[in-house]
Amino acid sequence: MxxxxxxxxxxxxxxxxxxxxxxxxxxxxxxxxxxxxxxHLVDVLIGRFGEEGPTGDPDYDAQLGRCPDCEGRDVHLWKSEHPCPKCGVGMTRNSDLHMLWD
Ligand SMILES: [Zn+2]
Ligand SMILES: [Zn+2]
Incomplete structure (x- = not known):
């Protein structure tokens, strides 16, 4: 989860x-x-079942390393300083608001 x-x-x-x-x-x-x-700041699919990288399933692999919003492939790791993608200022985490997914 x-x-x-x-x-x-x-x-x-x-x-x-x-x-x-x-x-x-x-x-x-x-x-x-x-x-x-x-x-945009996005969660990019990088693998399946706990393993990173291609899965051998072409439908699934087509989504790997792509922006879920625009399907672009020019995605870069979000640095640990959490810079805002628009202006570069460090973003703050709102600890009150989170959701679970699986
Ligand atoms: Zn995008
Ligand atoms: Zn900003």
Whole structure:
């Protein structure tokens, strides 16, 4: 079971609900990344069943390493400073708001 948290930029107010790092649920392994195409903070699928990398299932593998919002592949690891994808200011995690997924 994975969990997602609400992050918000104190400067421009941009917010996103993401894992905030590497996470995995029942099937999906995800990694929080910044999409350079749409400037969104997204949880990108990176594997399945706890393993990173291609699964051998072409339908599933087609989704790996892609922004779920715009399907772009220009996604980059979200740094530990949690920079806002819009303005670069460190985003803060709202610990009151999170959800579980699997
Ligand atoms: Zn910002
Ligand atoms: Zn995108």
């Amino acid at each position: 994975g969990s997602k948290f609400a992050f918000e930029c104190p400067d421009c107010g941009h917010s996103a609900v993401v894992s905030g790092g590497r996470d995995f649920g029942m099937m999906a392994v995800v990694q929080t990344m910044v999409c350079q195409d749409c400037k």
